[in-house]
Amino acid sequence: MARKVINGDMKVWDVIQQYPQTYGVFREFGCPDVHKGSFAVSAHFMKVRWAARAHRIDLDSLLRRLNEVIAEDNRSVSSALH
Numbered sequence: 605m606a607r608k609v610i611n612g613d614m615k616v617w618d619v620i621q622q623y624p625q626t627y628g629v630f631r632e633f634g635c636p637d638v639h640k641g642s643f644a645v646s647a648h649f650m651k652v653r654w655a656a657r658a659h660r661i662d663l664d665s666l667l668r669r670l671n672e673v674i675a676e677d678n679r680s681v682s683s684a685l686h
Contacts, residue, residue, distance in 0.1 A: 608667065608671050609623075609671055609674050610623070610626070610652065610667060610670045610671055610674065611652070611667065612651060612652050612653030612656070612663055612667060613651055613652070613653065614651065614652050615647070615648065615649060615650065615651055615652075616630065616635075616638065616647040616650050616651070616652055616655050617638065617647040617648045617649075617650075619652060619670065620638060620647070623670075623673070623674050623677075625673050625674070625677050626670050626673055626674070628673075629666070629669050629670050629673055630655075630666075632669075633656075633659070633661045633665075633666050633669070634659050634660075634661060635655055635659050635661070636659075652666070652667070652670075
């Protein structure tokens with residue numbers, strides 16, 4: 605994989621806003637829905653590493669998958685342009 609775009613110090617909300625395709629990854633790993641409840645509020649200031657710790661998620665696995673999803677989308681866009 606190329607360089608990591610998403611890191612543990614980024615805020616969950618910022619990640620999802622910048623890369624909407626990551627929403628499903630957070631849900632897949634067991635994070636609550638950012639559109640409902642208290643996580644919707646806390647996601648605005650909660651770092652990815654804090655969310656992983658709070659929901660007992662392996663941070664390295666989460667970051668790897670988040671970055672894979674972004675890379676997959678970038679490859680799809682790139683191949684569509686050629």
